[in-house]
Amino acid sequence: MGLTTMFMVLLPVLGSIFVLKVPYPGKFELDAERANILAKFDDYYSGAVEWGAEQPSHDEANNKDAAERYFTLITDFFEYGWGDAFHMSPLKEGYSFKASMAYWEQNFALEMGLKPDMRVADLGMGIGGPLRRISEFTGANITGLTNCVHQVNRAKTITEQRISSQWHKDRCTYLVGDYNKLPAIMEENTYDAAYFLESLSHSENRVPPLSEARRIVKPGGIVAGWQWMLRPEFNYSDPYHMELKRGMEYGGGLRNLNKPSERHLEYEAAGLEVLGSWDMGMQAIERGWNGWWTSLTSGHDIPSTLTSSHFGRKLTMWTVWVLETIGVAEKGTLRTAEMLEHCGYSAAVAGEMHIFTPAWVTIARVPPAPKGE
Numbered sequence: 001m002g003l004t005t006m007f008m009v010l011l012p013v014l015g016s017i018f019v020l021k022v023p024y025p026g027k028f029e030l031d032a033e034r035a036n037i038l039a040k041f042d043d044y045y046s047g048a049v050e051w052g053a054e055q056p057s058h059d060e061a062n063n064k065d066a067a068e069r070y071f072t073l074i075t076d077f078f079e080y081g082w083g084d085a086f087h088m089s090p091l092k093e094g095y096s097f098k099a100s101m102a103y104w105e106q107n108f109a110l111e112m113g114l115k116p117d118m119r120v121a122d123l124g125m126g127i128g129g130p131l132r133r134i135s136e137f138t139g140a141n142i143t144g145l146t147n148c149v150h151q152v153n154r155a156k157t158i159t160e161q162r163i164s165s166q167w168h169k170d171r172c173t174y175l176v177g178d179y180n181k182l183p184a185i186m187e188e189n190t191y192d193a194a195y196f197l198e199s200l201s202h203s204e205n206r207v208p209p210l211s212e213a214r215r216i217v218k219p220g221g222i223v224a225g226w227q228w229m230l231r232p233e234f235n236y237s238d239p240y241h242m243e244l245k246r247g248m249e250y251g252g253g254l255r256n257l258n259k260p261s262e263r264h265l266e267y268e269a270a271g272l273e274v275l276g277s278w279d280m281g282m283q284a285i286e287r288g289w290n291g292w293w294t295s296l297t298s299g300h301d302i303p304s305t306l307t308s309s310h311f312g313r314k315l316t317m318w319t320v321w322v323l324e325t326i327g328v329a330e331k332g333t334l335r336t337a338e339m340l341e342h343c344g345y346s347a348a349v350a351g352e353m354h355i356f357t358p359a360w361v362t363i364a365r366v367p368p369a370p371k372g373e
Helices: 003-021 034-044 064-082 097-112 129-138 149-162 207-216 239-252 260-269 280-286 302-307 310-325 333-352
Strands: 119-123 141-146 172-176 191-197 217-230 273-279 356-365
Touching (some): 064 302, 064 333, 097 129, 097 191, 097 280, 129 141, 141 149, 191 207, 207 260, 239 356, 260 273, 310 333
Parallel strands (some): 191 217
């Protein structure tokens, strides 16, 4: 059998496996037509699809609705390109893309001081990948929250299908809710710690979600953030810097990215004491790791090269175009891919310029109770 004949025979087989087994962009049914969701999302970011547009205006809902629409749109893209962890991290030679991310998730958990049987809140959990790994690593009982129903459904499905240990399942809880006003079930002073893993910058004003975290965490408990952040070198007066900022905000469903000194004021306004704050990305480079932006430029390993790298994102857009053209992926899937490319390009360039990081860590605590209480 010649190579051409073999290819023609295998192509439909491989295509069928892809459609049935891979969480490709546009595969999962959403709560509305993708094109309509995308149109609503674009309304939150005036002129967002064009370079040179204005910065987004103030959002009275603190970006809550835009973030919910954003994650409804992009969850299947991120699961395809990034797996079950919708965040970026430094990368190490000899470690896979996923192993590198898991290493820094564990590092983050250690910085928070998480221990077995602690009660912890993951505010803005995505589909729960970091939550599941941190709970397994520390033995903590973690309650994850997101305002995206689609993400909670995926988290529950993945947990049921991929986790065999009942001990592990019992330590993972998923809730639908708004971290600007947490559900009543998350009561005051009942958690030992709370964290935001690349979720805090989806709010325009971080004081409301940080205040809610402070409310549910016991006195002396930790509230931590692994955050998208403009580095101190970012220049608000530089039009190109501001253009990259806007590209990340639109394509990332973010709002009002700011600098560490400005973010600290938000922690303090929420009644929290900042104990430490640093760029985990630069910390890793000092230890000999590769920059987090590698996954967005050349790719770190074969899977990331084929999905999240510049080449991989172009390949994804071509794949999505085919799937949308033949009716497998719904209308609007390609436009969603283009929106994410806007963010990927902007973040990679800003990272290489050292004016932005998606891995700024802030460790804060709820003030301890006065002695005698």
